[in-house]
Amino acid sequence: MTPFAIFFMTFSMTCVTALAGWCMYRILTSGPPAADDGVDEQTVGTPD
Amino acid sequence: MSVEQHSRERWGTRIGLVLAMAGNAVGLGNFLRFPVQAAQNGGGTFMIPYFISFLLLGIPLMWIEWGIGRYGGTHGHGSVPGMFDVLTDRKKKWAKYVGVAGVVGPLVVFIVYTYTVSWMLGFSFLSLIGSYFGMDDVDEMGGFLSNYQDITSTSSTGGLLALFFFLITIVFLVWVLSRGISGGIEKLALIGMPILFVFAFLLLIRVLTLPTMQASPADGLNFIWNPDWGSLGNAKVWLAAAGQMFFTLSVGMGSIQTYASFLRKKDDVTLTGLSTAATNEFAEVVLGGTIAIPAAVVFFGVTGATALANGGAYDLGVVAMSVVFQGLPGPEILGRLAAFAWFFLLFIAGITSSVALASPTIAFLQEELGFNRKNAARLVGTLGLGLGMFHVVFYHKGVHQEWDYWAGTFGLVVFAAIEIILFSFVFGINRGWDELHKGADLKIPGVYKFIMKWVTPLFLLTLLTWWGITQAIPKLMMSDVTDASTIPYLWVSRLLMMSLLIVGFFLVRKAWSQRTENQD
Numbered sequence: 001m002t003p004f005a006i007f008f009m010t011f012s013m014t015c016v017t018a019l020a021g022w023c024m025y026r027i028l029t030s031g032p033p034a035a036d037d038g039v040d041e042q043t044v045g046t047p048d
Numbered sequence: 049m050s051v052e053q054h055s056r057e058r059w060g061t062r063i064g065l066v067l068a069m070a071g072n073a074v075g076l077g078n079f080l081r082f083p084v085q086a087a088q089n090g091g092g093t094f095m096i097p098y099f100i101s102f103l104l105l106g107i108p109l110m111w112i113e114w115g116i117g118r119y120g121g122t123h124g125h126g127s128v129p130g131m132f133d134v135l136t137d138r139k140k141k142w143a144k145y146v147g148v149a150g151v152v153g154p155l156v157v158f159i160v161y162t163y164t165v166s167w168m169l170g171f172s173f174l175s176l177i178g179s180y181f182g183m184d185d186v187d188e189m190g191g192f193l194s195n196y197q198d199i200t201s202t203s204s205t206g207g208l209l210a211l212f213f214f215l216i217t218i219v220f221l222v223w224v225l226s227r228g229i230s231g232g233i234e235k236l237a238l239i240g241m242p243i244l245f246v247f248a249f250l251l252l253i254r255v256l257t258l259p260t261m262q263a264s265p266a267d268g269l270n271f272i273w274n275p276d277w278g279s280l281g282n283a284k285v286w287l288a289a290a291g292q293m294f295f296t297l298s299v300g301m302g303s304i305q306t307y308a309s310f311l312r313k314k315d316d317v318t319l320t321g322l323s324t325a326a327t328n329e330f331a332e333v334v335l336g337g338t339i340a341i342p343a344a345v346v347f348f349g350v351t352g353a354t355a356l357a358n359g360g361a362y363d364l365g366v367v368a369m370s371v372v373f374q375g376l377p378g379p380e381i382l383g384r385l386a387a388f389a390w391f392f393l394l395f396i397a398g399i400t401s402s403v404a405l406a407s408p409t410i411a412f413l414q415e416e417l418g419f420n421r422k423n424a425a426r427l428v429g430t431l432g433l434g435l436g437m438f439h440v441v442f443y444h445k446g447v448h449q450e451w452d453y454w455a456g457t458f459g460l461v462v463f464a465a466i467e468i469i470l471f472s473f474v475f476g477i478n479r480g481w482d483e484l485h486k487g488a489d490l491k492i493p494g495v496y497k498f499i500m501k502w503v504t505p506l507f508l509l510t511l512l513t514w515w516g517i518t519q520a521i522p523k524l525m526m527s528d529v530t531d532a533s534t535i536p537y538l539w540v541s542r543l544l545m546m547s548l549l550i551v552g553f554f555l556v557r558k559a560w561s562q563r564t565e566n567q568d
Contacts, residue, residue, distance in 0.1 A: 013334045026323075030319070030489050
């Protein structure tokens with residue numbers, strides 16, 4: 001492999017792996033979502 | 049007239065949601081289309097416009113679609129017509145009709161895609177029993193695939209077998225879809241996605257440890273990543289990178305919005321949306337770039353791999369890889385198992401995307417027309433089977449490519465352009481920005497407010513103009529058709545797609561009329 005091919009491959013793979021890993025870490029370590037205020041449970045009108 | 053009241057379904061776990069969204073995004077394109085695009089468009093330098101497209105197109109659209117979906121869901125709409133209606137505060141009557149594209153588009157792609165996904169299941173089975181082992185030549189293997197696709201073939205591995213696996217795939221999809229969001233789609237993702245990643249890692253290791261044949265695995269990686277600096281100034285390369293971003297992230301479809309509609313009002317969309325995009329990129333850049341093309345280079349050399357890549361995704365992913373697995377060092381059973389792992393990972397990648405593509409129609413049928421989930425799933429399965437048969441029977445007449453181009457390629461950019469204009473200019477970027485940050489676990493950098501309002505729409509309009517002039521108009525005029533006998537089939541394809549759109553408009557009109565009556 002040429003040095004530039006090695007650089008592009010390593011750089012690209014490192015960037016996406018780091019981003020995916022960081023996101024997953026944040027998700028797995030974040031707390032539960034903020035409590036709902038109870039107004040989002042919608043009803044759907046369905047004629048029969 | 050009575051009114052049935054029901055609350056919306058919800059995702060069971062956050063990791064389940066991320067995997068389901070990633071399952072939507074990770075598809076055949078990650079493993080087959082990406083390496084071909086990279087190799088054909090400048091190698092390593094392709095990654096420069098690719099990452100810029102990720103930052104300016106992919107991530108903003110991903111956040112916007114998650115935001116639109118959650119906002120629509122909190123107003124009782126799981127499909128785009130209703131979401132566009134509430135984005136305009138129900139003041140623009142046309143918005144819900146424009147939103148029909150976000151239901152019919154994914155339905156058309158679902159029909160096209162599910163048939164090809166069923167091939168992967170069929171080839172998983174044929175690999176395990178070693179049906180094609182012994183056909184260690186690309187031409188012979190190409191004939192095997194053509195025979196499998198040919199419904200008139202009477203051989204034991206011919207079109208009837210393909211039809212059987214298509215039926216199994218449709219039945220499985222209906223079963224998953226009818227079990228609901230957390231009981232069906234989320235469980236499929238929680239089981240399927242880890243299997244996909246494990247199989248992909250095993251294959252990656254196998255490919256990288258292959259002995260040198262026509263070339264070495266390092267030559268294969270060099271083929272993808274070696275930069276061609278001259279390509280950086282080529283507009284075609286930049287547009288290819290932007291196009292790949294659409295295919296890979298599944299933006300511009302309508303399915304992300306439907307999945308996000310099952311979030312609660314204060315569930316995060318910024319970090320979870322970014323996670324989905326990042327997981328998809330990992331699957332594409334790290335795994336997708338390291339399996340098919342390097343393996344093809346090892347077995348066929350750079351020249352042979354180039355010819356196979358130019359022949360399209362199926363020449364590379366099915367024909368070439370089937371020959372590769374037969375030539376793996378060691379006992380034949382290991383080759384069969386490796387082939388099974390490859391085709392089954394493609395099946396999982398495809399089936400999780402198929403489920404997502406069917407979801408907007410199911411949500412529309414349930415919430416706007418009052419179907420229960422099981423009946424909605426059955427109707428979508430019947431449509432998939434019925435219209436899918438058109439593809440099964442007339443596959444060699446070019447109908448598959450015709451449907452795929454209008455709904456799965458050009459349609460995505462048109463839909464995304466409309467969607468971002470609605471979000472940034474009609475709903476308003478300030479309101480949209482606040483909406484995205486409700487319950488957010490990640491503060492989006494302020495520069496993205498400017499990107500969402502100006503850069504991404506401009507990028508999309510450039511892409512749309514370029515594709516319109518260079519591809520869509522010639523395609524519309526059929527000036528690229530080489531076999532005149534296929535023209536009637538292509539017209540029937542267009543009529544069928546137009547009919548689906550017209551039925552969609554009619555159903556939206558009917559649903560909103562009933563809604564008005566109920567309110568009165």
